[in-house]
Structures are given as structure tokens and as C-alpha cells.
Amino acid sequence: MKSMALIISTDNPHSSCTTVRVPFYDTDALGVVHHANYLRYFEDGRVDWFRKRGVAYGSGLGASLHLAAVESHEHYRSAAHFDDLLVVCVRITELQRISLRFAYTIERQADGVRIADGETLHACVSDAFRLKRLPPAVREVLWGPEQGGSIQPEPAEPHARS
Amino acid sequence: MKSMALIISTDNPHSSCTTVRVPFYDTDALGVVHHANYLRYFEDGRVDWFRKRGVAYGSGLGASLHLAAVESHEHYRSAAHFDDLLVVCVRITELQRISLRFAYTIERQADGVRIADGETLHACVSDAFRLKRLPPAVREVLWGPEQGGSIQPEPAEPHARS
């Protein structure tokens, strides 16, 4: 029960999107983006998601705190090609004492075709890779909308945490 | 029911292992292997797994047949470092008419610590990325042990395919 109380509902409405232009070096001999690159595009989107909340991905979680990847899951839906402009959208779906879960979608901007989607789970760790609590102030920010430019309204009753 | 009949039991005993030496360029600023590389190590293991069954990964499935990644799932268990020698073991766990599923484990050779594990699902496709049946002859080989050097005995009653 206690641990469940820390889970925030998974319908967080605050997604952020960024674009990735497919470089030639990410294609493979089948003429399409090699699937292992999508996990990197997820990271491109996630770093941008942090930036849009004013949190520096590397150090902003607090002194010497980092996010270590614990798990990831990818679905490859359709092939992307060199020079495609992809839209990577990121949403936080779970925020616990030491972990965060993100959901991702990647679509091609030109035709809206879904290219890939998936999720990643991260744990907050110290420089020595020991599990650490996410600072409450950071948690507040992470669950919220983009800072200083978001057009998405803050939900009336943002999120019950107890 | 029919589709279930095509699933072969998931306890295929024939795994193959290869080693990967962690290159410096796969580490990140936290001093460890960046997690997105493990999906590539899975592929290193899978290609070697095919080679050990006499099947060229690229073209050997039959004329103009390829394996497209459909889904992948990774658990990152412990950090690996530059120059670690990793043992990547691969096992086929599902073999259907058009798809194959592989399970992977990655352990550090020096101390046996589990670094990562996961699975990938692939579909057999043509040059034009249309779904194609896996040739029966290839299926036979893929479900079996390494060719020409394996010491693992062929199971007495291998696996019903009909």
C-alpha cells in the first residue's frame, strides 16, 4: 500500500515533443533506420523533455544525482528512412520515490505514420550508483507541464499523491 | 488454436554464446556502458548464433528474406565498464510461421555478474518489407543446436512442428 501511494496516476497529460532528423549513419543495409537507434531517439526526446521543465538532465536532479536506465521496451511499427523528420513525444507515466517511467512515441512528421513507441524506467542514483530518493522539489517539476512557454493548462486538480 | 500449434515450446535448450569486449566509445560520462549499446550487443550475439548454425544472417534465410526487428525488451542489471569482457548468450524461445523470438543474457566474464538481459522479436520480410514465411528448412536449423561442433545432444523428441 505504502509503495502504491507513491505511484502517481499514469494519465499524466503533459507530454513534450522534439524532432529528430534521421542521419544517414543511422540507416543500415536494408535501407532503413537500424532499430537500435530508436532507443537513442527516445533519449533525445527525454533530454529535451527535461530541458523544457528547466531541469538539466545531468546534474539538475540535485547534487550528484543521476538517472540510471533500469529497463526499456520498444515496439518498431514502421520503417523510417534517411532524412525523415521524426517527432519524438515523451510523457512521464510513473513517478516513485526513486524511479521514473517514461512513455515515448515516434511518428514521421510528413505523414503521421507511427514509427516506434516504447517506454523506459530509470532509477535515481548517486555518483557511486547507489539508489537515492528523487528530491521532492524535482518531483514536483517533473510531474508538471513545460516551464515558461507551455500552452497546456495546469490541470485543475493536478495529482493526488497520497 | 491453429496459431498456437505453430509455437514451439519456449524451453529450447540450445543456446550459443559469444564475447564482446567493451570499447571505450561505448562508455558514457557516468563512466559505464551507455545502456543503448546493449541492444547492439544482443545483435552481436544473435548474428553469431546464426553463424554457428550455418545460416548467414543477411541472406541465408532464403533469397531476399530478412529479419526485421518488431519488438525488444531490455533489463539493465548492473553497470559494465570499458574493457570488460562480456559473455552474450542467445537462445531462440519462439519460432512461428513468420516470426522468431530470442532471449539474451549478458554477463561479465571475470565475475559472472549479470549485466543485462532481454529479448527481441523479429519478423521475416521480403526486400520490400512484406511479411514472408520462414522457409521450413531454415526453421529446422534455427531450432536446433550449433552445427559441426556442438556438444549439446539433439533432444530425443525434438519438437512437434505441426
Add this chain to the structure above:
Amino acid sequence: MKSMALIISTDNPHSSCTTVRVPFYDTDALGVVHHANYLRYFEDGRVDWFRKRGVAYGSGLGASLHLAAVESHEHYRSAAHFDDLLVVCVRITELQRISLRFAYTIERQADGVRIADGETLHACVSDAFRLKRLPPAVREVLWGPEQGGSIQPEPAEPHARS
């Protein structure tokens, strides 16, 4: 002599710049961008350079023509870090019958520090990797300024090609 006549003066004034945000996965265990990535940032800049001249890098050189890398040279001047915004500027410095040479500079936007520079030489090839002449119409465009938005004036006496 004849071959020299094909070399266009190396002081082509038409450079184009693009930005690259350093991803975390491009850093290494020394905490800086691994040097092998700069060659990819050069390509990011070069592809953008082609786009700004209305030439699709992949196929726009003409039917089934491609640019194969022949040679590259990089100087690593200063370390870049995760999340740095880098400005990659590209200039064509040589345009021969079948080859092109590009010069690159990479600077950090925040402080103007030179991070890296270098050059690459490419040859025009067919699908079968046979050397092919660059189509004259493409050569014209490649030597010129950005299309449809460049503020750089066309030089009065553009460039003698004979």
C-alpha cells in the same frame, strides 16, 4: 594542367551552418564527447548544407548517384560536453569532375570556442560503386549559395570552371 583546370579556387565564400546538441550517448568515460563522433557531426552539417541548396543528399545528385567518402581529416581542438550546443559550419573547397572536398568547423555556441575542424573528400559513384561524373547542373548548385533564403550575395564573377 588539365586536372588543375578542374579545380575551383578554394576560397568559396558560401558556407552553411547547422547546430548539433550533444547527446549524452556521445560522451565517453572521460566525461567529454568521444572524438569519433565529430565525423558524424561533420555529416550532419554536410547533409544540411545539401538541403539548403535544394539537393537531396541521397538521390538528388541524379539518378542512382551517391557520394562515397574517400578521405577525412579531423583536428580535435577542445573538449565538448553533454548538452553543449555546437555550431557546425560547412564550406565546399574543391569541386572536380568526380570529387568534392568540404571543410568543416565546429564551435560551441555559448562561448565560441573551437571544438574541432577538418575536411572530407568524396567521390561521385553509381549504385555499383563505379566512379561517375558529377552532373554539371548539380555542380552549379553545389558551388553556389544557399537557395531561397541566403543573405550572402552571389559573387560578382562567380567562378571560372574552364
Add this chain to the structure above:
Amino acid sequence: MKSMALIISTDNPHSSCTTVRVPFYDTDALGVVHHANYLRYFEDGRVDWFRKRGVAYGSGLGASLHLAAVESHEHYRSAAHFDDLLVVCVRITELQRISLRFAYTIERQADGVRIADGETLHACVSDAFRLKRLPPAVREVLWGPEQGGSIQPEPAEPHARS
């Protein structure tokens, strides 16, 4: 003059070779190894070269000493393909107070075709990226042959260092 005295002749006979199996994810949409990967294969060879001299590439130069890449130069001679087994040979060609230069060749094992060659220049730096002298003991080892298994004879009059 003084600085020249530190240059050791470039005809160091002690090369070391390692093999690299081309992974599918290193190919590009032209069906060949993307050229930016060869710089990584150079590093694979260089790390192995250090290992064969009993020097851990990361830390073995002495406490908190590292090798930062200063310059690199690559010639791409012929295309390599997925699953090719490449032989990467490395030789040290210059050893100064703070810098080392390496020469590389990459050939395909099956037919001996030269795929690429080039060189890299590295400087010895501290954790804070300040230039440091290479420890004399390390210099001795680096200029010599492989340890404990080399069949190459030590040259009669190895190399004057003063």
C-alpha cells in the same frame, strides 16, 4: 632541434593486429560500412595494441593519465560489408614527450583487400585535461614489441631516445 631529438624514427617494426567482425548496425543504406565507423575500428585495434603490451589503455599510463585524441586522418580505400572479418593492424610511429602517433591499416581477411588506413595523434593528459609527460617506463613499453608472446625479435639496436 631539441624537439626533434624526442622523435623516434618512424620505422618502428612492432605492429599488432586484431580482428573486427563487421556488425550489421555499422552498415548504411548504401549497403556498406559507414565510413565514420573506421575511426572506431582504429580504436578497437589501438586498445588491443595496448593490451598486448600489458598497458591498460584507461589507467595504465600511470595514475590519472589519459590519452586524448588530437588529430586523425583516414583513407577509405574499398567498401566493407556486413559480416566481413577485418584485420586491423596498428603500429606506433612517433613517441614524443607528451604525444604518440599511430598508423593503422584495415584489410579484409578473406581476400586481403585494403579497406582503409590512417593515423591518429594523441596527447597525454591529466584528469583535468592538462598536458602531461608520458611516464618514461610507459614509453619504453609502448615502443617495444608485444609482451609475453610476441614472435617478433627485439631489434638489435632498438632506438636511441636521447
